[in-house]
Amino acid sequence: MYTGRLIRNIRMGIKTLLLHKLRSALTMLGVVFGVGSVIAMLSVGEGASQQALEQIRKLGSTNILIHSTRPTDEQTDGQRRRISIFGLHYDDDLRIRESFPDVLRTVPVKQIPMEGRLGSRSLDLRIVATTSDWFDLVPRRIIAGRTLNASDDDQRRNVVVLTEHGARRLLATASTVGETIRLGGNAFRVVGIIRNEEAVGGAQIPDSRIDAYIPLEVGKERFGDIILRRSAGQTERELVELHSIIVEVRSVDAVERTAEAIERMLSTWHPRGDYEMNVPLALLRQAEEQQRIWNWTLGSVAGISLLVGGIGIMNIMLASVTERTREIGIRRAIGARKRQIVAQFLIETVVLAALGGLIGILLGPLLAVVIREFSGIPTIVPAYAVILSVGISMVVGIVFGLYPAARAANLDPIQALRHE
């Protein structure tokens, strides 16, 4: 019976609101956009943080990535040297592996730009000479065949693992394993094909789609440490032993500590600073912190629009109370208690706000899609944003409805009845 009366009151509220359709719709608009923007903003935040997490996942959160870089003093040198010598050494790899208790293993990587050939087809590849551990630290889906294994390295087999892209261009069919391709004049047998990850939004990931993975020892033996780079008609020679080292740390807790220790050690061996360290975990922390700030900023802006929406409702309800003073007087004379008048007006504002919120919930995800389409920012509508918005719009209705409702209830019935 109580719910029956509540339903009747809600129906009555809706009926009253429908008397002024345009006014009610305009009043609602504030909440519609408020809730819509809260959802949209939280979706932008959620999308960005998912993206950050995805990047970190690709890098591996217990990994530390060290890359060789051309030292800055050489880059500013107008007079190019005949040969540039820089970067990580084989010994660095050994030292890192041996001296830190939290380091589980390291993966040394040489990268050599080289043309791959099969018959008349050719493709510029990036040879990645590494150990079989690479595929553990940079896990990728195997499309066909297998990845490199320990015996490939021990027995110095001329084998290569291609990416899906490379295989399609060179082998024509994506799953042909066993073909022999030529890399800079050497014959390599294709033993496997993997699917590489594409870099998203400027993330540094260790692999690329033109990679050709060969055993490290084979790479050293066949291609040496000197790389020729042709650019602008000049031939430039670089001597780099290792282009990168991927370090696997025992646990997430030890990552930052170990990274600092490695940094300290490397800086004594490489005073020129010809290396760069990437700690995905630190990037993650940084990304999260940035995300948190962003969420607050976006959320506040959206929240302010919701606040404005609420004030709009309050304004209209105050006008409505004044307009309906006579009605309030009649109801009070008939015997309505103050709290029944409060309930009546509160129901009206909550219905307005809830309806606005509902439309906002439909608008929000739409807004998120529009943002994604026009700005390329990934957006994901999180369930909590929708639930939060429903709650917020109800609260807005109650908070901003309370004052007008209280004012209505506290009118003196005698004067309210006399009101013209």
Place this chain on the structure above:
Amino acid sequence: MTRLLNPPEAEPATSQPAPGAAIELDDVRKVYLMGNERVNALAGVTLRIPRAGYWAIMGPSGSGKSTMLNLLGCLDRPTSGRYLLAGQDVSRLDDDQLSGIRLQKLGFVFQSFNLIAQLSVQENIELPLQYLGWEPGRAKDRAAELASLVGLADRLNHRPRELSGGQQQRVAIARSLANDPEVILADEPTGNLDSVTSRQIMELLTRLHGEGKTIILVTHERDIAAYSRTQLHMKDGLVDSIEGEQ
């Protein structure tokens, strides 16, 4: 003539005419502060209106008849003195309790009808029943019954503005009857009506009196007051004279 009043469950209350008074005022005073000045709107009124009385309160403006009506209608409290409504002392009740008294024991008829514009005739008549917590289906039946008693059975779904003044006042009377009140207070009920319609409304009220309702009119028109059995004249916040049945 069909009986206008009293749903079956209310029958016992009026079938045996109670000896008690509907209204008893004992030295009731009402003092207003106008700036720094104290205005004695009621300067000590002692009065007894019996059950099933049909009274008209008359007097020039400023005589205190509006204050009297507000007090009798439990819209206001006396500054001092005692007011018994159907035997219950209501002079010291709080706002919620007074609302409850109005809801259960009083019916109002106003000069300007005071129907709620956005509600239909049926919903207007139902209004007191809603606040009394009647179940919707039952309230609807009761509203239909009352509408037919005042001759508006075919207007249940109309809005007030679609009705003539006289019809609106009949809806208001139907509404005032919905809670089967002890007393019906009518404040200038014909003030906005032409003479023909006025007569119809007064005949309706007289019929209600004939069925045992206590009716108190406030009017300044002699020919309207003439419908009542007792005329109370007020002057300067005091009872000046009482004519007719007592």
